[in-house]
Amino acid sequence: MSLCSVRRLSVGYGDFKVLFDIDLDIDEGQAMAMIGANGAGKTTLLRAITGLLKAPDDSIKFAGRPIAGTPPHAIVALGVAMVPEGRCLFPSLSVEENLLVGAHAKRRGPWTLQRVYDLFPALLQRRRAPVELLSGGQQQMVAIGRALMSNPRLLLCDEVSLGLAPIVIKSIYCAFPAILAEGTTILVVEQDIGRAIAMADTVTCLQEGKVTLAGPPKQFSRADITAAYFGR
Amino acid sequence: MSLFAVVDPVMQGLLLGGMYALFAIGLSLSFGIMRMVNIAHGDIIVLAAYVTLVVVETLAVNPFVAMIVVVPSLAAFGYVLQRVLLNPVLGDDILPPLLVTFGLSVIIQNLLLAVFSADPMGIHADAVQTASIGLGGGLAVGVLPLIIFASAVAVVAGLELLFAFTGLGRAFRATSDNQTVAQLMGIDNRHLYAVATALALAISAIAGSFLALRTTFVPTLGPSKLLVAFEAIIVGGMGSLWGTLAGAMLLGVAQSIGFRYNSGSGILAGHFVFLAILLVRPQGLFARARRS
Numbered sequence: 001m002s003l004c005s006v007r008r009l010s011v012g013y014g015d016f017k018v019l020f021d022i023d024l025d026i027d028e029g030q031a032m033a034m035i036g037a038n039g040a041g042k043t044t045l046l047r048a049i050t051g052l053l054k055a056p057d058d059s060i061k062f063a064g065r066p067i068a069g070t071p072p073h074a075i076v077a078l079g080v081a082m083v084p085e086g087r088c089l090f091p092s093l094s095v096e097e098n099l100l101v102g103a104h105a106k107r108r109g110p111w112t113l114q115r116v117y118d119l120f121p122a123l124l125q126r127r128r129a130p131v132e133l134l135s136g137g138q139q140q141m142v143a144i145g146r147a148l149m150s151n152p153r154l155l156l157c158d159e160v161s162l163g164l165a166p167i168v169i170k171s172i173y174c175a176f177p178a179i180l181a182e183g184t185t186i187l188v189v190e191q192d193i194g195r196a197i198a199m200a201d202t203v204t205c206l207q208e209g210k211v212t213l214a215g216p217p218k219q220f221s222r223a224d225i226t227a228a229y230f231g232r
Numbered sequence: 233m234s235l236f237a238v239v240d241p242v243m244q245g246l247l248l249g250g251m252y253a254l255f256a257i258g259l260s261l262s263f264g265i266m267r268m269v270n271i272a273h274g275d276i277i278v279l280a281a282y283v284t285l286v287v288v289e290t291l292a293v294n295p296f297v298a299m300i301v302v303v304p305s306l307a308a309f310g311y312v313l314q315r316v317l318l319n320p321v322l323g324d325d326i327l328p329p330l331l332v333t334f335g336l337s338v339i340i341q342n343l344l345l346a347v348f349s350a351d352p353m354g355i356h357a358d359a360v361q362t363a364s365i366g367l368g369g370g371l372a373v374g375v376l377p378l379i380i381f382a383s384a385v386a387v388v389a390g391l392e393l394l395f396a397f398t399g400l401g402r403a404f405r406a407t408s409d410n411q412t413v414a415q416l417m418g419i420d421n422r423h424l425y426a427v428a429t430a431l432a433l434a435i436s437a438i439a440g441s442f443l444a445l446r447t448t449f450v451p452t453l454g455p456s457k458l459l460v461a462f463e464a465i466i467v468g469g470m471g472s473l474w475g476t477l478a479g480a481m482l483l484g485v486a487q488s489i490g491f492r493y494n495s496g497s498g499i500l501a502g503h504f505v506f507l508a509i510l511l512v513r514p515q516g517l518f519a520r521a522r523r524s
């Protein structure tokens with residue numbers, strides 16, 4: 001069943017068009033990886049889904065209902081959470097306060113402070129620390145934990161590996177199976193094709209604002225994906 | 233020079249600072265949470281003074297009882313004001329809210345002039361206005377200034393607790409850090425801003441009621457209250473409510489001492505302290521280091 005479906009979505013910033021006629025289906029319970037070069041429009045697509053960017057009526061449906069035009073806070077209440085690109089933690093809040101702000105929508109579900117600390121034990125002893133004293137990897141854990149605190153049905157992760165060492169990235173990707181196990185659907189935006197293919201049930205490639213490839217990764221050869229990523 | 237000549241103006245000045253802090257806190261809140269400067273801030277305080285006067289006269293109640301009506305009324309006005317007039321003009325550009333609140337300032341002044349005329353008005357015949365407590369050696373403090381000062385301390389402490397320990401306070405701080413990301417956490421920023429303005433106006437209502445009790449007032453008094461509020465915030469340092477209280481007390485002491493030497497130069501002495509602090513320590517005395 002499609003949890004989130006995007007139909008003929010075209011958006012941009014003012015007169016500058018970024019996405020052209022995007023079609024996308026995110027199936028419930030699955031992990032989707034979205035790949036694409038810098039500037040392909042991946043973040044823009046997430047901004048449209050979360051309501052930060054105004055999308056045309058009927059272009060986006062979540063759990064069967066149209067959400068284009070719904071304000072961002074109400075979309076969170078419906079069950080969409082975002083881990084923004086660059087983490088965007090709240091600097092004047094402690095680790096735990098950042099997590100608690102994530103629960104502002106008061107959605108019920110499996111994720112609590114305790115469960116987030118179980119998932120990322122490194123955060124427990126830093127719970128009172130200001131977030132900027134944390135390492136980049138720990139900050140990313142806070143960003144993911146903060147999004148989980150809203151008990152989302154759909155978790156959108158924008159480049160969670162940005163600027164992190166490979167071993168740290170690995171420890172963060174380790175969390176995804178536990179999140180999927182709770183029935184949460186995940187969309188990760190990832191620049192690294194290999195890592196994207198390894199974790200995802202389906203992969204979608206964006207190139208210059210258009211979907212150039214979509215489907216289970218085993219359907220595609222490495223050459224198909226490279227072509228979709230860079231153009232031919 | 234006797235000890236009295238030093239201690240008395242300092243003490244009166246410190247207490248006056250409580251009044252100035254109440255003038256300043258609402259302005260500090262709207263700037264801190266929304267990055268919005270409300271030019272009508274002083275006029276809203278004066279409006280609250282007139283509303284207090286009307287409530288006292290029509291309901292024939294004690295001014296402190298009147299505050300039970302005045303404070304929620306102004307809070308409700310603040311909520312609606314933010315949702316209807318201010319939210320639509322808030323954005324990356326700081327000019328539109330400045331212009332709108334400037335317009336509001338003019339409207340409030342003219343409305344007050346039309347309804348109440350330019351004659352000074354005041355609330356009289358309340359024992360608390362004249363009561364004082366003797367401290368020996370000829371020193372005495374007024375009961376009303378003490379009550380005002382205690383209220384200012386209570387308001388600051390209450391707000392600090394709200395910010396530190398409640399979900400609403402967390403939402404305020406998160407929104408102040410990054411309002412876009414705060415929306416992604418499920419925070420309705422338009423509602424939150426309206427709550428912030430309601431809170432700011434509730435505190436301005438307390439300030440206005442006390443102003444009405446302390447002195448006589450005229451419809452055009454607002455801009456001078458805005459200036460005092462602004463100076464207290466800058467002297468104390470942006471982002472710290474205790475700093476605002478300290479800044480307000482410093483201004484109060486400067487004015488009180490200046491006034492003692494020359495009754496015309498009290499206000500001027502306050503402005504000099506403001507300028508001196510601005511030159512020596514432009515971030516203010518107690519600026520909270522903003523992490524970024």
Ligand SMILES: Nc1ncnc2c1ncn2[C@@H]1O[C@H](COP(=O)(O)OP(=O)(O)OP(=O)(O)O)[C@@H](O)[C@H]1O
Pocket residue numbers: 013016018036037038039040041042043044045085
């Ligand atoms: N706020 C904005 N205003 C105007 N143009 C923007 C804005 N944000 C992004 N763009 C432009 O939109 C296009 C797509 O940007 P977007 O951030 O969606 O790409 P992306 O695929 O997420 O890239 P990256 O991998 O670098 O994060 C780019 O050309 C970018 O310059």
Ligand SMILES: [Mg+2]
Pocket residue numbers: 042043044085158159
């Ligand atoms: Mg991006």
